[in-house]
Amino acid sequence: MYASDCASRQVLDRIGDTWSVLIVAALAGGPLRYSQVAARIDGISPKMLTQTLRALERDGLISRTVFPVVPPRVDYALTDLGSNLLDLVKALTVWSEEHISDVLAARAAYDTRVAVAG
Secondary structure (H helix, E strand, C coil): CCCCCCHHHHHHHHHCCHHHHHHHHHHHHCCEEHHHHHHHCCCCCHHHHHHHHHHHHHCCCEEEEEECCCCCEEEEEECHHHHHHHHHHHHHHHHHHHHHHHHHHHHHHHHHHHHHHC
16 A cells, blocks of 8 residues: 555545545535535635545545536535445544644644754
8 A cells, every 4th residue: 555556545545635535524414516515615726626526526435416407507425435434534523623632732842842942
């Protein structure tokens, strides 16, 4: 998995990407339109959202459904594989919420050490 061309590393790169994790979490409640996904994820550019949605679709984690209406409507939803990944995303979310004070304290201690040594 440490080789750049290893398939499992490529999957880890995808599911470890910040935007991928946030998109999977955003789709937890059911299908959303592009604009709804964009509205839920503060700071993501349209280009990055489009690229990440395509990559997640390619990897089988989300589905894209186009409805033949005017104007065109496109919904994104988790696939069974994406729903399975959602369990891990939820676990990471719980961990981060439980340990945020520890992380903030570690950052403050590090910043103090670096400032003093600097």
